[in-house]
Amino acid sequence: MAGTGRRVANVVFALLGALLAIAVGWVLFVRIPDGLAELLGVLLAVVVGLLGLRIAGNLADSVAPTHNVAEVAVEGPITRDGGGGLTSPPMGAQADDVVDQIEQADADGGSEALLLKLNTPGGEIVPSEDIRIAAERFDGPTVAYATDVCASGGYDIAAGCDELWAREGTLVGSIGVIGSRVNAADLADRLGLSYEQFTAGEYKDAGTPLKELDPDERAYLQGLVDDYYEQFVETVAEGRDVSPEAIEDTEARVYLGDEAHEIGLVDEIGTRRAVEERLEERLGEAVEVREYEPERGLAGRLRGGAQRVAFALGAGVAAAISGDVDGLSFRR
DSSP: OHHHHHHHHHHHHHHHHHHHHHHHHHIIIIISOOTHHHHHHHHHHHHHHHHHHHHHHHHHHHHSOSOSEEEEEEESSEESSOOOOSSSOOSSEEHHHHHHHHHHHHHSTTOOEEEEEEEEOOBOHHHHHHHHHHHHHOSSOEEEEEEEEEETHHHHHHTTSSEEEEOTTOEEEOOOOEEEEOOOHHHHHHTTOOOOOOOSSTTTTTTOTTSOOOHHHHHHHHHHHHHHHHHHHHHHHHHHTOOHHHHHTTTTOEEEHHHHHHTTSOSEEOOHHHHHHHHHHHHTSOOOEEEEOOOOOHHHHHHHHHSOOOOOTTTTTSOBOSOOBTTEEEEO
């Protein structure tokens, strides 16, 4: 009933705004001028009316919103800019856009709950954390719903929500870290290339592909991987309210939804409709969902085209996280 009342109020408000705009347009372009202006005035009045309808609709949604749940999607590999270029759309989830959408929903008086739709194998470390933190800061219930894949950085995001739902066949988990590098030392030798070092700092060029790792460098880089893993485990353990040992016992494997539910990685198994029914219980009224979508202009496409991410090389269902560091790539 509450949702119906909001819709009626919204429609009435929008119609009143459109009628007012048409009246103003008629006075300005039809009633006052003579001659040719009167012929064009009708068209101009209609244009003003349509513009007024749009503005009034936006105002109506602010004054009497028709929704009570905001839906934000995180789909594809998570990067800072989403990839893509001038002529192609983003190839994955643009973290800054997703954070903006969550913050807009939080500032919107109608968004009493957040539904975060996840279909991602993960992505860069800090962008994934930014989305998780935004979800944690949302003022209201937050429910993550995993569709096909919720792994690595995607599971990091889910750990920031009150509940995680999945389907029976959803791939869930991959709570681990990979550090990898291309070893091109032998190839360089065959081509007659030699590597000369000009660095300040003992480990500055650790991971450079044109030379072999020495034992100290290997230990140093493994330490970075271990630190990333420890941070990941602590974040998930705290967000999911489980012991770090239980997370470590998953051994960075992925699980189908049913098994993930059995071991506590997922709260509930169900369809999208079941998720909405849970939200109805929490809100005490029928659910009306508004989908928030990113707005990406020319500047965003230029930025995305300059920083494309090859996210899945050798990572399987895991995802590349931070950028390369002197030839070393870390993956979750």
